[in-house]
Amino acid sequence: MPICVPIRDMKDAAAFAEPGHAAQAPAIVTKNGKETLVSMSSEIHEGLRPEAARAQLYAIVDKGISDIESGCSRDAKTLTADVRKQYDL
Known part of the structure; x- marks a missing residue:
């Protein structure tokens, strides 16, 4: 479960880092009661990287499928x- 800390608590970096490491959860930093940024340990970040890469891959595949369905694609031949004709190859 993420923890929330006010931005003024970031003045002491060592003290700021402790709750996140102890809870093994991201720290949501707030300014004037609104979420401003998220701080997390490198272990949590490394765990999220494969998920982010997978999401990016799915977005690329979805775009390709959408292009095929809308007729914005050609087969390799x-x-x-067309390229040979255009460039006189």
């Missing part, structure tokens, strides 16, 4: 023929 047609593309090669």
Whole structure:
């Protein structure tokens, strides 16, 4: 469960880092009661990297499927023929 800390607590970096390491959870930093940024340990960050990469890959695949469904794609033979024709190859 993330913890919330006010931005003024960031003045002492060592004290600021302790609750996040103890709780093994991200710290949500607030300013005037609104979320400003998130601080997390390197272990938590490393754990999130594969998920972020997977989400990015899914977005690329979804875009490709969308392009195919909307007719914005060509097969390799047609593309090669068009490039050869365009550049007199």
